[in-house]
Amino acid sequence: MTDQKATNVTWHDHTVTKVERRKLMGHKSAILWFTGLSGAGKSTVANTVDHLMHEKGIHTYVLDGDNVRMGLNKNLGFSADDRTENIRRIGEVAKLFSDAGIFVLTAFISPYRADRDRVREIMGEGEFIEVYVNASLATCEERDPKGLYKKARAGEIKGFTGIDDPYEEPAKAEITLDADTKSIDELAQEVVAYLDANGYLSA
Amino acid sequence: MTDQKATNVTWHDHTVTKVERRKLMGHKSAILWFTGLSGAGKSTVANTVDHLMHEKGIHTYVLDGDNVRMGLNKNLGFSADDRTENIRRIGEVAKLFSDAGIFVLTAFISPYRADRDRVREIMGEGEFIEVYVNASLATCEERDPKGLYKKARAGEIKGFTGIDDPYEEPAKAEITLDADTKSIDELAQEVVAYLDANGYLSA
Numbered sequence: 001m002t003d004q005k006a007t008n009v010t011w012h013d014h015t016v017t018k019v020e021r022r023k024l025m026g027h028k029s030a031i032l033w034f035t036g037l038s039g040a041g042k043s044t045v046a047n048t049v050d051h052l053m054h055e056k057g058i059h060t061y062v063l064d065g066d067n068v069r070m071g072l073n074k075n076l077g078f079s080a081d082d083r084t085e086n087i088r089r090i091g092e093v094a095k096l097f098s099d100a101g102i103f104v105l106t107a108f109i110s111p112y113r114a115d116r117d118r119v120r121e122i123m124g125e126g127e128f129i130e131v132y133v134n135a136s137l138a139t140c141e142e143r144d145p146k147g148l149y150k151k152a153r154a155g156e157i158k159g160f161t162g163i164d165d166p167y168e169e170p171a172k173a174e175i176t177l178d179a180d181t182k183s184i185d186e187l188a189q190e191v192v193a194y195l196d197a198n199g200y201l202s203a
Numbered sequence: 204m205t206d207q208k209a210t211n212v213t214w215h216d217h218t219v220t221k222v223e224r225r226k227l228m229g230h231k232s233a234i235l236w237f238t239g240l241s242g243a244g245k246s247t248v249a250n251t252v253d254h255l256m257h258e259k260g261i262h263t264y265v266l267d268g269d270n271v272r273m274g275l276n277k278n279l280g281f282s283a284d285d286r287t288e289n290i291r292r293i294g295e296v297a298k299l300f301s302d303a304g305i306f307v308l309t310a311f312i313s314p315y316r317a318d319r320d321r322v323r324e325i326m327g328e329g330e331f332i333e334v335y336v337n338a339s340l341a342t343c344e345e346r347d348p349k350g351l352y353k354k355a356r357a358g359e360i361k362g363f364t365g366i367d368d369p370y371e372e373p374a375k376a377e378i379t380l381d382a383d384t385k386s387i388d389e390l391a392q393e394v395v396a397y398l399d400a401n402g403y404l405s406a
Contacts, residue, residue, distance in 0.1 A: 015250050016257045021264070024257065047218050054219045054227065059262070061224070061303040071325070072295040075288075085278075092275040093296055100264040100305060122274070 021101035025059050028200045031094045031123060032105045032191065035116060035170060036133035037162050038148055039140035041179050041187070043107040045133055048188035050105055056192075058201060061097055063090060064107040078159065084115055091119030098127055103200075111161045113168040126198075131191060132170045135179035137162045224304035228262050231403045234297045234326060235308045235394065238319060238373060239336030240365050241351055242343035244382050244390070248336055249310040251391035256306060259395075261404060264300055266293060267310040281362065287318055294322030301330055306403075314364045316371040329401075334394060335373045338382035340365045 022028055032049065034042040043064050053060045073089055076082040087110050097104035110116050120128040140162065141149040152160035159165045170176075175194050177187045195201055225231055235252065237245040246267050256263045276292055279285040290313050300307035313319050323331040343365065344352040355363035362368045373379075378397050380390045398404055 015265075016253050016263070020257065021262070024260065024262065050219050054223065057227065059224070059227065059304070060219070061299070062218075063299070067299060067302070071298065072292060089275060089292075093299065095274065096264070096266070096270060096296065097300075097303070099270070100300070101262070102303060102305070 018099050018101065021099075023203050025101040026203050027058050027103075028203070029098045029101045029103055030127045030129055030200060031091075031098050031119070032103060032129050032131055033094070033110070033116065033119065034105065034107045034131045034133055035110045035173075036179070037135060037137060037140045037167055038109055038160075039143045039145055040133040040135035041184060042109075042133045044184050045131075045177065045179075045187045045191070046105040046107040048184055049191045052188055052192050053103060053195075056201065058103060059101065060103045060105060062105045062107065063094060063097075068093075068108075084112070087112075087115040088118065091122060094119070095122055098123070103195075109161050109167070111165065111167045113171065116170065129175065129194075130170050130173040132173035132176045133179050133187070134169075134176055139180050221302050221304065224302075226406050228304040229406050230261050230306075231406070232301045232304045232306055233330045233332055233403060234294075234301050234322070235306060235332050235334055236297070236313070236319065236322065237308065237310045237334045237336055238313045238376075239382070240338060240340060240343045240370055241312055241363075242346045242348055243336040243338035244387060245312075245336045246310040247387050248334075248380065248382075248390045248394070249308040251387055252394045253308055255391055255395050256398075259404065261306060262304065263306045263308060265308045265310065266297060266300075271296075271311075287315070290315075290318040291321065294325060297322070298325055301326070306398075312364050312370070314368065314370045316374065319373065332378065332397075333373050333376040335376035335379045336382050336390070337372075337379055342383050 034046050036042050046062055050060050050062050068090060072093065073086050076086050087108065090106055090108060094104045094106055116130065144150055148157060148160065149163065151157045152163040161167050175191060177190060179187060237249050239245050249265055253263050253265050271293060275296065276289050279289050290311065293309055293311060297307045297309055319333065347353060351360060351363065354360045355366040364370050378394060380393060382390060
């Protein structure tokens with residue numbers, strides 16, 4: 001904590017910049033965009049990365065269905081337009097978090113490549129890290145933690161990704177995680193190792 | 204920086220909480236919601252508070268027209284519905300920032316009491332600090348930094364707050380700033396003093 005010494009100075013010609021905020025945070029910032037099928041483990045891996053980074057003193061935040069679908073995007077449904085708007089808003093909010101100096105981890109299926117690439121385009125070089133949580137449909141359907149695949153197969157849910165709506169694999173993900181064979185902890189450590197190796201964890 | 208000692212532990216049953224994020228930040232967090240007429244000085248005071256807090260090592264972020272209207276809310280116009288949706292989204296995003304452990308300063312006219320109160324309602328006790336930047340219409344119209352009042356008086360802009368659209372004064376603002384007679388620096392210091400006196404600046 002640095003006390004303000006001068007009180008007679010006019011500050012309002014100065015806006016605190018992203019670089020200054022990152023310096024105060026003690027590390028860089030970026031979006032970690034987790035994408036993959038329902039049940040692949042996006043949210044679980046993201047929350048584990050969140051925990052590991054927090055333990056290292058890195059400032060992070062997770063955006064997922066829990067805090068976005070009930071709040072910011074509660075007026076959106078599941079039509080094609082609404083899905084695109086859902087991802088657009090999440091991308092814009094994630095950009096603000098990264099600008100604020102925080103690592104923001106987003107955990108959404110985000111099945112369409114164009115939607116994800118649009119987020120990449122609004123970010124600066126190195127500030128969008130696409131993390132493909134790659135689990136096969138067979139694995140996800142076998143896990144089916146929320147019973148959604150069963151409902152989709154029974155026709156009770158329409159337009160379900162992987163069943164009757166496509167999942168477009170990332171063409172250029174910065175990180176691809178093998179979620180069929182590795183543990184959550186191994187996958188999370190891979191993400192942290194990437195950030196460390198690429199200089200993200202220092203200012 | 205605390206290194207992760209154990210690598211064989213399952214973390215994914217644990218989600219990092221707001222309390223833990225605030226502890227790492229070293230201070231509490233809240234929304235500082237600046238409201239007032241166009242030209243009252245909301246953005247200037249907010250940015251000065253931002254700077255003063257940053258100098259004290261407090262993590263902050265400003266949401267204003269520059270980073271919201273061009274991004275998250277670029278698909279909104281100025282109809283009554285769009286104005287309400289504009290404030291709703293800003294409120295939801297501000298809530299996420301406060302949840303992340305950051306002081307978020309919002310600088311929007313936000314003329315309708317119901318819109319502001321709706322944001323207050325989604326926040327916890329003490330997490331919504333309404334800052335009324337109280338400048339008279341005469342003062343704002345005389346300053347007219349963007350020439351908007353002149354255009355509104357000439358009928359070139361319709362539905363301009365204070366001219367042909369109402370500004371509803373806060374009934375219960377936590378902080379009311381006298382922007383007719385005091386300097387930007389004095390007003391900004393008042394906001395920081397409020398936060399300090401109410402225990403916001405320590406964890």
